[in-house]
Amino acid sequence: MTFDEIRNLQIDDILRWPLKTQMIAIAVMMVILGIIVWFECISPENDQYDALHTQEESLKIQIRQKQLLAASLPAYQAQIQEMNVRFQKFLEQLPNRTQIPSLLDDVTLAGRSRGLDFELFQPMAEINKHFYAEIPVKLKVVGTYNDIGRFAAAVAAMPRIVTISGIDVSRVPDSANTPAAKALAAQQLVMQCTATTYRYLDSADKTGQAQDGSKP
Structure with missing residues (x-):
């Protein structure tokens, strides 16, 4: 079948095809339609999903880091307070x-x-x-x-x-x-x-x- 025959193909012509040929044609059209749907609709959504998933993992890591910092905050505050006490004792050793x-x-x-x-x-x-x-x-x-x-x-x-x-x-x-x-x-x-x-x-x-x- 030439390209001109395909371009001039009518519905009536398709209905006269043998059943096996019709099934093959329908399968080919479904494959073509699936490819079009994949590249036009599904693939961009997958890319967006991957980007959001990567962002989610990054945010989870940041949350865990901040949780560790929050857990260590009392110890840091105690160290700062001790350093301030030592600094004041040091200043007391400096004469006026x-x-x-x-x-x-x-x-x-x-x-x-x-x-x-x-x-x-x-x-x-x-x-x-x-x-x-x-x-x-x-x-x-x-x-x-x-x-x-x-x-x-x-x-x-x-x-x-x-x-x-x-x-x-x-x-x-x-x-x-x-x-x-x-x-x-x-x-x-x-x-x-x-x-x-x-x-x-x-x-x-x-x-x-x-x-x-x-x-x-």
Whole structure:
């Protein structure tokens, strides 16, 4: 059967076909119709279903993650509260502006009470950080190895935070004339270092910094 014959085919012609031929023709038409319906209607719906199914799985994963976060929230809150308590205790170890002179006196007393002689005690300018200020003091002390060690231990044990850095230890120059003086000088050491304490910057200090920064 040519294409022209198919194009000019009439219903009456089909009805005159043998039953087997009619069944084959109906089957072919059903297949063609099914293919058309699949590509035009069912396939787009399947694609949309797959997209919605993928979105559903993604949302389920997000829900499970948020459920885990919600279950862990009390533990996180407890950790934050503990960190805040520790931070407040840390701030309590920082002296305020009025306590700095007495703290520096305590550092001097800790050295002298352990046999050290202070040749230099020079407070330097404050170094402002984010929420605190460093207050360095240059020190030069003379004493025995044990005296210097006991002084460092005493400074570390102070209730206020004081750190010692830039330590340089050397022997005292030998200028003695007598054997006893030479023996004593041999035991003496010179330690140069920087003792640094820290001060918490209150709102007034931060306001002053902001005003200084705004000046041309």
